[in-house]
Amino acid sequence: MQNVVLKGYKDGYEITLNADADFNAILAELTKLFAELQLEKEKSEAKSLSFDISTGTRLLNAEQKQQVEKIVSRYPLFSIHRFTSSVMQVQDALEMIESRTVHLNASTIRNGQTEDVKGDVLFVGDLHQGGILRSTGNIFTFGKNEGILHAGYPNDATAIIIGNIHTTQQVRVADVVDIVEDDKVQTNDETVVFVNDLHVLEYTEREKVKIIRPKLFTRMGGY
Amino acid sequence: MGKAIVITSGKGGVGKTTTSANLGTALALSDKKVCLLDLDIGLRNLDVILGLDNRIIYDIVDVAQGRAKLHQALIKDKRFDEKLFLLPAAQNADKSVLQPEEVKKIVDELKPDFDYVLIDCPAGIEQGFVNAVAGADVAIVVSTPEISAVRDADRVIGLLEKQGLDEPPMLIINRIRTHMMNDGQVMDVDEITQHLSIKLLGIIFEDDQVISTSNKGEPIVLNEKNLASQGYRNIARRLLGETVPLMNLNPEKKKGLFQRISSWFKKD
Numbered sequence: 388m389q390n391v392v393l394k395g396y397k398d399g400y401e402i403t404l405n406a407d408a409d410f411n412a413i414l415a416e417l418t419k420l421f422a423e424l425q426l427e428k429e430k431s432e433a434k435s436l437s438f439d440i441s442t443g444t445r446l447l448n449a450e451q452k453q454q455v456e457k458i459v460s461r462y463p464l465f466s467i468h469r470f471t472s473s474v475m476q477v478q479d480a481l482e483m484i485e486s487r488t489v490h491l492n493a494s495t496i497r498n499g500q501t502e503d504v505k506g507d508v509l510f511v512g513d514l515h516q517g518g519i520l521r522s523t524g525n526i527f528t529f530g531k532n533e534g535i536l537h538a539g540y541p542n543d544a545t546a547i548i549i550g551n552i553h554t555t556q557q558v559r560v561a562d563v564v565d566i567v568e569d570d571k572v573q574t575n576d577e578t579v580v581f582v583n584d585l586h587v588l589e590y591t592e593r594e595k596v597k598i599i600r601p602k603l604f605t606r607m608g609g610y
Numbered sequence: 611m612g613k614a615i616v617i618t619s620g621k622g623g624v625g626k627t628t629t630s631a632n633l634g635t636a637l638a639l640s641d642k643k644v645c646l647l648d649l650d651i652g653l654r655n656l657d658v659i660l661g662l663d664n665r666i667i668y669d670i671v672d673v674a675q676g677r678a679k680l681h682q683a684l685i686k687d688k689r690f691d692e693k694l695f696l697l698p699a700a701q702n703a704d705k706s707v708l709q710p711e712e713v714k715k716i717v718d719e720l721k722p723d724f725d726y727v728l729i730d731c732p733a734g735i736e737q738g739f740v741n742a743v744a745g746a747d748v749a750i751v752v753s754t755p756e757i758s759a760v761r762d763a764d765r766v767i768g769l770l771e772k773q774g775l776d777e778p779p780m781l782i783i784n785r786i787r788t789h790m791m792n793d794g795q796v797m798d799v800d801e802i803t804q805h806l807s808i809k810l811l812g813i814i815f816e817d818d819q820v821i822s823t824s825n826k827g828e829p830i831v832l833n834e835k836n837l838a839s840q841g842y843r844n845i846a847r848r849l850l851g852e853t854v855p856l857m858n859l860n861p862e863k864k865k866g867l868f869q870r871i872s873s874w875f876k877k878d
Contacts, residue, residue: 495807497768498761513807515764 391416393424399439399468406443410451417458425462437468444474486523496520496534503540516556525603526550529576535559538580547600548580549593563588612643614717614727615849616746618770620762622733624754625784628820628830629842630730631659633750635829636846638693642725645684645695647717649742650732651708654699660687661827662696671700674712680719689832695724705737710744717745726849735769743770749779750811755786755796764806780811782845787816788859799859812845813857814838 390408394401402420404413428436440455447455452470459465475483486506493510496502498517507524510532514520518534526538528550537559539546544561552558553572558565558580565580565588572578577593581600597604617630627650634646648656651671657663662685668678680697687694697716700707720727731742743749749770753763763781770779783802790796803810817838823830830839837857844854 497771498764500768515805516761517765518768 389416391420393420393438400436401439401441403441403443404445406445414454414458417455421458421462421465424465428464435464435466437466439468440470442470442472444472446472446474446476489527490522492520493530498534510550514555522546528552536580539582544582544586545600545603547596547603549577549596551576552578552580558588560588612645612721612724612727613748614721614729614746615748615750616729616731616742617750617752618731618739618742618766619733619752619759620735620766621753621759624752624759625814626733626752627656627659627730628824629750629752629782629784629814630656630728631824632829632831632839632842633846633849634694634726634728635660635690635831636842637726637728637849638687638690639831639843640846640850641693642850643693643695643723644726644728645697645720645724647697647720647727647729648699649708649713649729649738651699651738652701652704653732654701656730657685657696657698658827659824660694660696660829662687662698663827666698669698669700670713670716671703671707673697673716674708680716705732705741708737708741710741713741714745735766739766739769743773743775747776749775750782751779751806751808752782752784753802753806754784755791755798755802757797760797760802760805767806767808778808780809781806782811783813785816786813786859791859799856810856811848812841814841814845815857 390405390413392403394403447470456467459467489507489509490504491509491511492502492504493512494502495513496518497515501519501521504522506522508520508522508526510520510526510528510530513531514534516533519537520526520534521537521540523540523543524538525546526536526548528536528548532550532552532555534555535557536548536552536555538548539561542561544563546560548558548560552567553574555567558567560580560582563582563586572590579591579593579596581589581591583589591599597609617626619626630646634644637644646656647670648654649670657666665685668683670683672678673680673683683697685696685698686692687696717727717729729742729746732738751763751767753759767779781803783799791798799810799813815837817836819833819836820830820838823833830836831842833839841857844857847854
């Protein structure tokens with residue numbers, strides 16, 4: 388039975404490793420495959436080739452990846468483009484879900500407390516003076532905001548904050564901070580805070596989201 | 611089994627110790643057996659307010675370090691026969707001599723013998739605060755209507771919520787100056803309660819007598835007619851499960867005969 392299959396596609400070559408086979412058997416077959424490839428390559432003109440390694444329903448650990456890379460590295464003309472598989476670790480999957488969902492948050496964030504959220508957050512709680520609501524994604528808020536709102540923590544400058552922010556102490560997006568003082572921002576439940584092209588915080592209205600963040604707008608279901 | 615209540619605030623000078631003394635006395639007057647625990651080690655004064663400072667022989671640090679038995683260190687207040695006891699703080703040590711487990715052990719030892727164990731917490735949120743909260747089942751947060759006190763109370767409530775006590779913390783708003791609150795110069799009771807979003811246990815009006823009676827070593831609660839005293843008594847009743855309405859911010863003065871007659875002819 389063949390455990391290692393080489394296929395050519397429009398955009399490159401893919402080597403599929405049989406997920407049910409013994410890994411040592413795969414390594415043996417891989418070694419053989421590359422030896423043959425090298426022979427063929429030597430006949431034709433030399434041109435470097437890069438492969439995707441697809442592992443199907445098997446996940447290679449770091450050590451196994453190294454073993455595969457070691458085999459390939461014997462041939463200077465060949466290289467591995469990337470490893471792909473159709474499965475992922477549960478933990479990674481959970482993290483991915485976490486960072487892609489909009490979390491509904493109704494907590495009370497008091498003076499001195501920091502509420503960290505992964506991904507986007509829809510905040511309907513109480514943010515007191517001295518408290519920080521910090522998310523890695525966007526913040527949509529119609530809670531009581533008297534503390535500090537921090538979107539795109541630590542370095543996603545594409546994140547935005549939407550809501551009534553004129554009562555907050557500060558708004559922050561990624562590494563940019565703005566102190567919201569009296570009368571600086573209008574009392575408007577639909578203020579949008581974003582980092583503009585000059586890497587400066589700017590305030591605008593809700594209607595502008597489509598223009599400033601088209602990707603986000605589409606993701607939210609606009610068109 | 612008694613209930614251990616920590617009285618805390620974050621900010622200093624808002625009346626934690628006065629509240630502890632008066633609430634303890636009010637509960638004792640309602641026929642409950644109360645033990646007051648002073649954890650302000652190094653700066654004790656709960657004993658002074660109760661007028662028991664002359665009678666301290668052993669303190670809580672002596673108990674924790676095994677130099678004295680718990681019952682030896684407890685001071686009985688003779689005014690309330692067998693109802694009010696004090697475990698004083700040490701004067702010649704600092705807050706770090708006690709560990710949270712030691713305090714918890716002492717409180718757990720007291721709870722079976724008393725209906726209420728009131729723990730007077732020092733100002734701040736460091737070791738002293740951690741010690742005081744360790745043994746408590748419930749917390750009472752004292753604040754004044756000043757923004758700085760409210761802000762600190764907010765911080766402390768956050769810490770208390772993290773601590774995971776049996777019940778959510780409760781609020782006492784102390785030292786209310788009615789004219790300032792009515793004029794809108796300070797946050798009003800509703801604003802503070804709403805901002806801190808915890809249950810309001812009671813309000814106490816600012817009163818000169820609170821200070822003058824404390825100086826004599828008599829809690830104000832003993833004076834029945836005083837407004838602050840009534841505030842503390844109401845709080846004690848609420849703690850005991852009664853429903854008592856909140857005191858009025860505008861106590862109506864008694865009108866004279868002519869005023870009453872003239873008020874009949876007023877249009878509104």
